[in-house]
Amino acid sequence: MLSEEDQETFTRLWTEAQPTVSHYLMSLVRDSSTVKDLLQNTALVLLRKFSDYDREKPFLPWAMGVAKFELLGHHRDAARSRVMFDSDLLDRYTERWVELAPRHSDEADALQTCLAKLPERLRKVVRLRYFEDRNSGEIAKSLEMKAGNVRVTLQRTREQLRECVERELGRERGLA
Numbered sequence: 385m386l387s388e389e390d391q392e393t394f395t396r397l398w399t400e401a402q403p404t405v406s407h408y409l410m411s412l413v414r415d416s417s418t419v420k421d422l423l424q425n426t427a428l429v430l431l432r433k434f435s436d437y438d439r440e441k442p443f444l445p446w447a448m449g450v451a452k453f454e455l456l457g458h459h460r461d462a463a464r465s466r467v468m469f470d471s472d473l474l475d476r477y478t479e480r481w482v483e484l485a486p487r488h489s490d491e492a493d494a495l496q497t498c499l500a501k502l503p504e505r506l507r508k509v510v511r512l513r514y515f516e517d518r519n520s521g522e523i524a525k526s527l528e529m530k531a532g533n534v535r536v537t538l539q540r541t542r543e544q545l546r547e548c549v550e551r552e553l554g555r556e557r558g559l560a
Contacts, residue, residue, distance in 0.1 A: 386434060394434045397443040398427060404444060404485040405451045408478070412455060422458060426451045445482050452478045490553060498548035506541050513538055 386394065405426060409419045429450050430437075437446060452474060499507060505527075512518045512526060520534040527534070 386431075390434060394431060398430060398447070401444045401447045402427070403489065404481070405447055407485070407488070408448060408481045409451060409455065411481070412477075413458075418458065422451065422454050425454050429454065444485070445479075448478050448482050491549060494549045494552035495545065497552055498545050501548065502541065502544075506537070509534065509537055510541060510545075 402423070406419065406423050409422050409426075410416075413419050413422065426447065430447055433450075437443070456471070456474070499510065502510070509523060509527065512523045513520075518526070520531040520538070523529070523534045524531040529537075
């Protein structure tokens with residue numbers, strides 16, 4: 385049984401690592417319920433083995449290693465799955481994900497900030513296109529616009545968001 389201090393430490397470390405582990409699993413498994421199961425199993429294994437965790441080392445790579453083994457176990461158990469993973473490729477993919485995850489998280493936070501700054505009408509166009517997966521014709525009909533205007537609006541909005549994200553990231557890194 386973990387002490388209360390260890391439970392708090394685990395909770396803090398897992399809360400920080402969980403979004404990265406979740407995105408990693410989602411990048412490899414398309415079924416959201418399977419991802420939830422794998423994420424929950426990963427958390428349970430980490431909690432059960434937390435007393436073995438070397439606190440001198442970063443938590444995220446350890447958590448990613450456990451998630452990788454949970455994923456491999458899932459694929460081994462799902463013999464009917466047509467997807468086969470090369471273990472060396474999965475090792476490299478996992479290592480690379482650990483390296484890129486902090487940058488991805490910063491970019492996602494910056495994008496959320498920039499989306500919130502958009503005028504309501506542009507946010508609606510973005511939501512319809514990228515969150516509801518509608519095409520320009522469907523968006524045009526919904527917003528009483530021409531499809532060509534929707535495409536131009538999306539192009540300009542993407543550029544505006546890109547510039548905003550770059551500014552936000554510059555601020556976070558103390559460059560602006």
